[in-house]
Amino acid sequence: MAVVGVDTGGTFTDVICWTDDGFAVVKLPSSPDNPARAVLSGLARLAVPARSVMHGSTVATNALLERRGAVTAFVTNQGFEDIIAIGRQNRPELYDLASRKEPCLVPEALRFGAPGRVSAEGKVIEELSAEAIRDLVARVAASGAESAAVCLLFSFLKPEHELLLGEALAEAGLSVSLSSDILAEFREYERAATTVANAYVAPVMAGYLGDLAAGLPEGAQLCVMQSSGGLIRAETARREPVRTVLSGPAGGVVAGLAMGKAAGFDRLITFDMGGTSTDVSLLDGALSMAAETELAGLPIKTPMLDIHTVGAGGGSLARLDAGGALVVGPESAGAVPGPACYGKGDGLTVTDANLFLGRLSPDHFLGGQMPLFPQRLPELFTALGAAGGLTAVEAAEGVIAVAEAAMERAIRVISVERGHDPADFALLSYGGAGGLHAVALARLLGVKTVVVPRHPGLFSALGMLFADVVRDFSETVMAASDKTDLIEVAGLFGNLETRARQIMAEEAPGARMVLERQLDMRYQGQSHELPIRFVADPFLAFHNRHEAVFGFKHPKAVIEIVTLRIRARVITDKPQFTEAERLVAGVPAEALLGWRPLICQGAEQVAMWYDRDKLLPGSTLSGPALVAETSATTFLPPGVAAEVDGFGNLVINVDGGRAATA
Incomplete structure (x- = not known):
């Protein structure tokens, strides 16, 4: 019996299975008309009965x-x-x-x-x-x-x-x-x-989870990822689906934290580029949380990871606006009809641009399971370029540049606008399309190191296996610092913690549970709060956090504790990232698949083409190169160097020196 992580995206559904023998993976097109069909089909392809299914779903998001x-x-x-x-x-x-x-x-x-x-x-x-x-x-x-x-x-x-x-x-x-x-x-x-x-x-x-549960093996447990990065039982997700609106993206961030801790990358910017959108988050040794987001014009106020999303993915459609400017997204070609190179539609996308420029192999997409049709693209890009006074190559590179500009802005929102310099972080790139754009983004942001994990196209599904069962509890108290001391503050948590223990004992009887305390605090008279962990002196912590976020603090001002929060975590069994010894120098001969012509900055070049599954810890390579695997392709532009570390991560030095493996 296996533990399985599933991430359903707008374009692909990813399934990853963990057993005592290691991992098995499946990636297949999503079925928007009935998302459960693709999930159950992916589970059937594993041919291993599932004991537990940890699921990241976009059903609630898409319904809104x-x-x-x-x-x-x-x-x-x-x-x-x-x-x-x-x-x-x-x-x-x-x-x-x-x-x-x-x-x-x-x-x-x-x-x-x-x-x-x-x-x-x-x-x-x-x-x-x-x-x-x-x-x-x-x-x-x-x-x-x-x-x-x-x-x-x-x-x-x-x-x-x-x-x-x-x-x-x-x-x-x-x-x-x-x-x-x-x-x-x-x-x-x-x-x-x-x-x-x-x-x-x-x-x-409720209908979706019912269909999914009915197709699972008898006795299999179904859990759903929350926006907060924790799992809840399917029964809870049926009652409170609003907690799952950022379900899929949360999985990748959780996996990024686990991988970063194992491989020595404590400060990471996660970059998840899928078929429909790109999701970015910042990890400074811990998960970054946000109080609310906006979806369908409504504020959604539940605990969630601080993830910023833009409508720029591999399937994002390119067009000229009324003024003749090139626009990419947020509309997506989705799984059906998909990019023009799928052979079912004529809408040009970011994936089409990468294929036209030689950065994807038409015969090895999804490990050769899904053929692409590049012969359709020259005519389509010529038509797009002619409408804007561009050549076909300029149009394709323009599509990529516009998409990368949108993704760069998203990363600046969660880094620069939060008081962080992107240059102090490594860029963790995953998602089916992330590796094609990661180095270009790193250069735009001043980031020196890019990390591409194994199975990047299934990394969010992997994150489901690293998540704990989590429930969040809150209570508004409105306690002022001039009338409340720390002993009283600690006492205010009593009722909330009792409730948390009772509910978690029902959901996971006998399991090991951890309770984490947090305060939402503000200066008296403000209308917004900052989340502060309940440390030895939370009032001092608030002053310091306020200064870090807003550039000033008022040490003599009255502080209000607005809301108490308890996060109850039940610790789950998780896979382990194991480090192998680096014995290889250079690249094994069997890893080289050949050479491919490609276009970079308007110039034709010849790139080495590698099979990532044949690269070993210690393998080093330099750009221009393409590193292909079943779930994704990584593009190494000219001037960069990369090394496979002991965990199988492809660690890229953007400046071209020896890769800065941890």
């Missing part, structure tokens, strides 16, 4: 982005029905006269007000009668809603009214999401938006 969720009703206090549409009145595009908000997930006819009221102190100031509940449930049921999001004022302090409404709505046959379960924190709009998002995707996620 594509507006394919359930018909959802929003239930709140009378007079507050429209908060889900009003929002915060922010203007993200201040100077765009034609700016339009995303349509609300809940139309006006499906917003319902309930009597009853709880005060800001958590006291009932208006009762919610049984008659009022029956009347409201009848109206919701008659509206045609399939799911209901219930978010009452101050329910995070006293959830009894929400519980009564939720029970009655569930008895009426609706899928129900309660804000006191999904996000027991203050700020009613963010709480409402997150609960609505959960209610909107819950029926879709």
Whole structure:
């Protein structure tokens, strides 16, 4: 019986299996019409029965982005029905006269007000009668809603009214999401938006996980990756799918942290370029966390890794805009029809540009399992270039340059804008398309070292195997530093930790559990918080963190502890990265597949072409070169040097000296 990690992307589905004998991998096109089909097909190809399946899924994400969720009703206090549409009145595009908000997930006819009221102190100031509940449930049921999001004022302090409404709505046959379960924190709009998002995707996620579980071997355990980098049981993911909106990208970041610690790379920028998008994150010895993200026009406020995503992937479509400028993405060709070289469509993509320039082998894509058709590309790139006054080669290199510019901006968001210099980090490149662009990105950012792990196209799936089972718990407390000492702060965690232990004991009885404390803190009068670990002096830690992020601190100002957080982790069995001795100098003869012509910066060159599976620890190579494997190809431009380290990573020195292996 095996432990299996699965990552379902917009273009490919990746499956990696861990047994006592090592790893086995499968990569196959995704099936957007029924994502479970590709997952089950990949598991069948392994021919090893799965004991546990750890799954990163885009089902919740896509349901939100594509507006394919359930018909959802929003239930709140009378007079507050429209908060889900009003929002915060922010203007993200201040100077765009034609700016339009995303349509609300809940139309006006499906917003319902309930009597009853709880005060800001958590006291009932208006009762919610049984008659009022029956009347409201009848109206919701008659509206045609399939799911209901219930978010009452101050329910995070006293959830009894929400519980009564939720029970009655569930008895009426609706899928129900309660804000006191999904996000027991203050700020009613963010709480409402997150609960609505959960209610909107819950029926879709429940159906998908049901189909998937039905196809698994009897007794196999199914877990789903959360946006926070921890696993939850499938039953929990059915109820709280909003916790999985960054499920797939989180796997790669978790794997990056594990690999970095093993190989000696403590400071990494992760660069995950897949078929549809690129996801980047920063690892400074630990996972970087964020409090919320925005998806489909809604703030999603759940614990999540600090991952920045841009619509630039191998399948991103290239076109000229109204002004004649070359644009790449965010639209993607997806798995169907896919890039033009798949032979099913005419939309040019980043993958087509790489193939046209000779950086991919048409006969060895996906290990030769998926032939490509390069003969279609000269005519298509000639037409694209002619429309913009470019040659075909200039058009193809322009497509790559535009995509790389978008990815460079994304990396600057999670590094420079967070107070970090990218030059102080190594770039960890993975995803099916990452290795084709990693060195160019490193040069743009001043990064000296690029690390490409084994099986880069399946690295996010590998990360599922390194994740612990995790649940996050929170409680808004609003405690001021001039009225609360550290002993009192520690005492505030008591109820939260008791709840965490009870729930985790049910989910993983007898397992080893670790509780991690965190505080959301701010200066009194501010409207934003910073997450601070509960250390010996969290107030001092907050001052220092505030200065690092914003450039100043107020040592004499009153600090507010806004929210307490507990992360409960159940430690799982994990694979181990083992280091082999480096015995080889140069490249084994059997690793050289031949030479390939390619174009780099407008000039034709001849590149060495290597089989990565035949490279051994200690193998050294220099650019121009292509390193091919089943899940990806790595492009080494002229002037760089690379070495295979003891863990099988391809470590690239961007300046061309000896590769800086750890």
